[in-house]
Each structure stands twice: as C-alpha cells, then as structure tokens.
Amino acid sequence: xxxxxxxxxxxxxxxxxxxxxxxxxxxxxxxxxxxxxxxxxxxxxxxxxxxxxxxxxxxxxxxxxxxxxxxxxxxxxxxxxxxxxxxxxxxxxxxxxxxxxxxxxxxxxxxxxxxxxxxxxxxxxxxxxxxxxxxxxxxxxxxxxxxxxxxxxxxxxxxxxxxxxxxxxxxxxxxxxxxxxxxxxxxxxxxxxxxxxxxxxxxxxxxxxxxxxxxxxxxxxxxxxxxxxxxxxxxxxxxxxxxxxxxxxxxxxxxxxxxxx
Amino acid sequence: xxxxxxxxxxxxxxxxxxxxxxxxxxxxxxxxxxxxxxxxxxxxxxxxxxxxxxxxxxxxxxxxxxxxxxxxxxxxxxxxxxxxxxxxxxxxxxxxxxxxxxxxxxxxxxxxxxxxxxxxxxxxxxxxxxxxxxxxxxxxxxxxxxxxxxxxxxxxxxxxxxxxxxxxxxxxxxxxxxxxxxxxxxxxxxxxxxxxxxxxxxxxxxxxxxxxxxxxxxxxxxxxxxxxxxxxxxxxxxxxxxxxxxxxxxxxxxxxxxxxx
DNA sequence: TCAATCAGGGTTGTATGATAACACGACAAG
DNA sequence: CTTGTCGTGTTATCATACAACCCTGATTGA
Numbered sequence: 001x002x003x004x005x006x007x008x009x010x011x012x013x014x015x016x017x018x019x020x021x022x023x024x025x026x027x028x029x030x031x032x033x034x035x036x037x038x039x040x041x042x043x044x045x046x047x048x049x050x051x052x053x054x055x056x057x058x059x060x061x062x063x064x065x066x067x068x069x070x071x072x073x074x075x076x077x078x079x080x081x082x083x084x085x086x087x088x089x090x091x092x093x094x095x096x097x098x099x100x101x102x103x104x105x106x107x108x109x110x111x112x113x114x115x116x117x118x119x120x121x122x123x124x125x126x127x128x129x130x131x132x133x134x135x136x137x138x139x140x141x142x143x144x145x146x147x148x149x150x151x152x153x154x155x156x157x158x159x160x161x162x163x164x165x166x167x168x169x170x171x172x173x174x175x176x177x178x179x180x181x182x183x184x185x186x187x188x189x190x191x192x193x194x195x196x197x198x199x200x201x202x203x204x205x206x207x208x209x210x211x212x213x214x215x216x217x218x219x220x221x222x223x224x225x226x227x228x229x230x231x232x233x234x235x236x237x238x239x240x241x242x243x244x245x246x247x248x249x250x251x252x253x254x255x256x257x258x259x260x261x
Numbered sequence: 262x263x264x265x266x267x268x269x270x271x272x273x274x275x276x277x278x279x280x281x282x283x284x285x286x287x288x289x290x291x292x293x294x295x296x297x298x299x300x301x302x303x304x305x306x307x308x309x310x311x312x313x314x315x316x317x318x319x320x321x322x323x324x325x326x327x328x329x330x331x332x333x334x335x336x337x338x339x340x341x342x343x344x345x346x347x348x349x350x351x352x353x354x355x356x357x358x359x360x361x362x363x364x365x366x367x368x369x370x371x372x373x374x375x376x377x378x379x380x381x382x383x384x385x386x387x388x389x390x391x392x393x394x395x396x397x398x399x400x401x402x403x404x405x406x407x408x409x410x411x412x413x414x415x416x417x418x419x420x421x422x423x424x425x426x427x428x429x430x431x432x433x434x435x436x437x438x439x440x441x442x443x444x445x446x447x448x449x450x451x452x453x454x455x456x457x458x459x460x461x462x463x464x465x466x467x468x469x470x471x472x473x474x475x476x477x478x479x480x481x482x483x484x485x486x487x488x489x490x491x492x493x494x495x496x497x498x499x500x501x502x503x504x505x506x507x508x509x510x511x512x513x514x515x516x517x518x519x520x521x522x
Numbered sequence: 523t524c525a526a527t528c529a530g531g532g533t534t535g536t537a538t539g540a541t542a543a544c545a546c547g548a549c550a551a552g
Numbered sequence: 553c554t555t556g557t558c559g560t561g562t563t564a565t566c567a568t569a570c571a572a573c574c575c576t577g578a579t580t581g582a
Contacts, residue, residue, distance in 0.1 A: 013564075015320050039533060050566045052313060055535085056320040059276050063321040064346070071273075071534045072573030085325070086347040086433045088426075101424045108373045116369075163362045165349075169430070172347045275536075300562060311537045316564085332563045333544030527580075535572070543564070552555075 014049050015056035022057065026066060026077055037067065037075040088176050099180040103233060106173045107224045113170060114204060114220035115213040117160035125160035129205050132156055141194035153201055181231055193230055200226055275310050276317035283318065287327060287338055298328065298336040349437050360441040364494060367434045368485045374431060375465060375481035376474040378421035386421035390466050393417055402455035414462055418469065442492055454491055461487055
C-alpha cells in the first residue's frame with residue numbers, strides 16, 4: 001500500500017528553525033523595520049545553537065530581503081517593501097481560509113490569462129495544450145501524472161500569453177493551492193470527475209484555438225467553479241487537520257522523532 | 262548629515278556570489294533537476310572559499326526551494342515547481358520587455374482587485390484609501406512620500422478585497438514595476454501629471470465607495486492607461502525599442518533608491 | 523577651546539578543524 | 553538469499569580564531 005507520509009519534513013535543519021523563529025518575530029511586530037537584531041553570538045546562545053547555524057539563518061533571511069546586515073555594525077530589520085522574494089510560508093498555508101483565498105487569487109489570474117491567451121496564442125502553444133490534454137486522458141484521475149499534465153495545461157495557457165511572468169505567477173499560486181488541497185486531504189475521486197474535468201479543459205482549448213477571448217474566460221470560469229466544487233469549496237471548508245502543533249518543542253534535538261501519526 | 266554614500270555594493274558577501282553562481286548553473290540547465298551537486302568541500306575548493314560560505318549559500322538556495330539536501334547523501338537540484346518563493350532577479354528585470362510584461366501583469370491584478378474591492382470594502386478600508394490620497398495631495402509629485410502614498414492607496418484597495426494574498430502579490434509586482442521605472446530612469450514630472458493622477462485615483466475611490474464594481478475596474482483601467490503613458494509605455498506596439506542602455510551603474514542607483522524609500 | 527588622530531572594544535565576515543549523524547555499498551556469516 | 557556489520561563518504565553542527573569594519577571616547581596637538 002502507498003503510505004502517504006506528510007511532506008512536512010520541512011527542514012530538520014536548525015538554521016531553518018532559527019530563521020522561521022526570527023521571521024515570526026518580525027511578522028508579529030516584535031521586531032519593527034529599522035530595529036537591530038541581537039548579535040549573532042547572543043542569538044546563538046539564546047537559541048542554544050552555534051553561531052554558524054545563526055549565520056545560515058541570517059543568510060537566508062537576508063536573501064529574502066527581510067533583514068539587512070553590515071560588517072562591524074549588526075543586522076537590522078528591513079522595510080517590508082524591500083522583500084525581493086514573494087513567499088508563502090507553510091504555517092499560513094495551513095489555515096482554513098488561506099485555501100479559499102489562494103483559490104480566489106488563482107481564479108482571478110486564470111480567467112484573465114485565458115482571455116489573453118486566446119488573442120495571442122501561437123501554434124506551438126496549441127500543440128503544448130493538446131499534449132497536456134492527451135497526458136490527462138491516459139492517466140488515472142488524481143494520479144501524479146494526471147496532476148502534472150493538469151498543471152502543464154494551465155501553464156501552456158499561461159505561456160500562450162507570451163508574458164513569462166504570467167506563467168511564473170500562475171504556477172506559483174497553483175502549487176500553493178495544490179499543497180493546500182493535499183494538506184486538507186479530503187478529495188475523493190471518480191471516473192465521472194475525470195470526464196467532467198476533461199470536458200472543461202477541452203472547452204477552454206477550443207475557445208483559445210478559435211481566438212475567442214470571451215469564450216475562453218467563460219470556459220475557464222466554468223472550469224474553476226467545477227474545480228472548486230470538486231475539492232469541496234463552496235460551503236465545505238473542511239479543515240479537519242489538527243493544526244500540527246507538535247513542532248515547537250524547543251529547538252535542539254527535538255527534531256528527532258518527527259514521524260508523526 | 263546623513264549623506265548617502267556609494268556604499269551599497271550589492272552583496273559583498275561571498276555566500277551571495279556562490280549562491281548566484283550555483284543558481285545560474287541551474288537556470289542555464291547545466292544542472293538539471295535531480296542532479297547531485299558537488300560536495301560542500303569540492304564547492305569550497307573550486308570557489309576558493311571556506312566550506313562555511315558554501316553552506317550559507319546552500320542554506321539560501323534550500324530556502325528558495327531550488328535545491329534540497331539530506332544529511333549523509335548530498336545536495337540535489339529540486340524540481341522547478343518546488344520553489345517555495347517567487348523571485349524576480351535583477352538581470353531579467355533589466356530586459357527591455359520585462360517592464361511591459363510586469364506592467365501587464367500588474368494591470369490584470371489591479372483591475373480585478375478594484376472590482377472585488379468595490380463589493381467587499383469596509384469603512385476602515387475607505388478611510389485608509391482617503392488617508393493615502395491625502396498623503397499624495399500634500400507631497401510633491403514623484404517624491405518619495407508621494408510614491409509611498411501611491412503604493413499605499415493601491416495596497417488599501419487590495420486589502421479591501423479581504424484577501425491578504427491580493428495585497429501581497431500586488432505589492433510585490435508593483436515594487437518590481439517601480440524598480441523597473443527607476444532603472445529606466447526616463448520619467449519626467451509636471452504639475453499637470455500630479456493633478457491628472459490624483460483625479461484618476463479619486464474616481465477609483467468614488468466607484469469603490471459606491472460599491473460599483475464595474476465602475477471601479479473601469480476607473481482602474483483608465484488609471485493604468487494613464488500611468489502607462491506617463492512612464493512612456495505606448496498602448497500596444499512599443500516592444501521594438503532595443504533599449505540595451507541600462508547599465509550596471511543605473512541598476513545600482515535604482516537599488517540604492519529603493520533601499521532608501 | 524577645538525579639531526584631528528588614534529586606540530580599544532564590539533560586531534560581522536571568513537577560515538579552519540573537529541565531531542556527530544546519516545546514507546550506502548562491500549563483505550562476511552548464517 | 554538474507555542479514556548483520558563495518559568502513560567510507562557526506563552533510564549537520566560545534567568550536568575557535570582571525571580579519572575587516574564600525575563606533576566611541578580618550579588623547580594629542582594647535
């Protein structure tokens with residue numbers, strides 16, 4: 001049988017724990033922009049780790065634009081708008097409303113992207129969409145191959161806009177949505193769903209092929225509504241996950257037995 | 262007197278150089294997903310740095326989801342879809358068409374957000390928008406305070422959707438757009454522009470206040486069209502400009518300005 | 523008095539070596 | 553063929569030391 005381990009392995013590294021701890025201090029306002037962080041040595045002792053680990057954590061936060069450091073002075077909290085990367089951390093992803101919100105954002109992008117794709121698609125884009133659709137036809141519904149081709153179809157649509165950022169953003173949001181779905185884990189499959197989903201995709205492709213922007217966005221809207229109901233969105237925000245609070249058992253060697261159950 | 266000196270230097274850290282070097286290897290396909298990276302020791306010797314520096318670079322790449330490492334085995338290149346952060350590096354930001362593409366993405370978000378905000382805004386949201394507008398009225402056009410309030414207005418609109426991801430994404434994209442504008446450095450100011458821009462914002466606010474979704478998105482569309490022309494982005498066919506003039510000095514200047522605001 | 527200089531401590535950046543934890547194949551024993 | 557052990561290689565972490573740099577305050581010179 002396929003034993004589904006939760007993919008929360010999420011950094012047994014101490015530096016990850018330190019980084020998210022500091023990150024939380026910033027997010028919750030206990031460290032405001034401009035504030036100076038404690039020295040690396042102080043952080044090392046308070047967290048009970050070596051200064052090296054603290055430095056890895058700081059390197060990570062610095063690359064995210066959250067903090068900024070200068071030799072001889074110290075490390076400081078950066079302005080929020082300086083963030084050079086867009087990140088959605090795992091904890092907020094687990095909240096019940098985050099799935100609905102992400103889905104809404106995804107829909108907003110998809111509908112507009114479909115319309116744009118209909119007016120700009122090239123022949124190669126059409127081929128890519130058809131290939132992804134074929135891949136979905138030959139894979140069992142909900143399997144890894146199916147999901148991969150599903151995402152591939154939507155990415156092909158996004159790339160048909162000839163705007164690379166569309167695909168980049170859409171894939172990013174879609175992946176977060178997919179993680180949310182997996183975290184909820186309440187999806188049920190049926191052959192009926194496979195047929196319905198395929199039909200929705202085919203209608204999207206047909207509209208894009210015909211260069212019908214309005215039709216494409218309408219078909220995409222229908223597809224998203226169907227997908228929402230398939231994952232139990234309308235009234236069913238079934239967030240039955242027990243909130244994973246087994247995490248902070250004080251740093252150090254608490255990470256040993258994270259087999260979870 | 263705090264005079265801004267040329268001290269930015271943009272990453273004197275060796276770990277930054279190592280990280281971007283590895284990152285480039287991945288981006289250019291010399292390291293494919295699943296490939297194993299050289300050992301930390303090997304990387305340290307080839308780059309001529311200490312193993313510690315390599316570890317900081319790897320910690321950074323790992324936090325970005327680009328690579329994945331396991332104790333006792335090694336570090337491996339992760340799948341592209343595993344990226345947990347969305348990042349737009351300065352090199353692609355420098356390309357001529359990236360500004361147009363980012364602006365298009367921003368517009369797509371803004372128009373939809375405005376419509377959604379009109380149906381969901383609370384009184385507090387309206388107050389936030391009015392405050393931002395007041396801030397724009399009392400600041401000189403194009404000044405740091407003006408830009409801050411401009412962004413604040415759009416963020417207030419996004420927050421009125423009651424979907425936190427909307428604001429997060431919009432601010433991120435808008436900041437990249439602003440960086441692009443600063444990098445191009447071809448903006449010219451006039452009092453006329455200030456009045457026009459303010460008027461556009463006021464019409465957006467009025468529509469949102471009235472709960473008029475269609476009006477809000479229409480007003481936002483007009484505002485974006487105006488903004489596009491103000492930064493020298495003609496409506497449809499301006500992609501031909503080679504514009505390879507943006508050099509590193511310009512880029513650094515833009516980075517410095519962003520750090521100040 | 524005032525200004526420049528300089529010494530000292532504190533902080534980050536980097537290097538180096540050592541140890542623990544883990545993965546994996548080789549190899550012998552059953 | 554299976555199992556247990558062991559050795560090697562790798563990452564994760566610790567500890568220490570030094571270099572580069574910033575800031576402050578005392579000293580010195582005019």
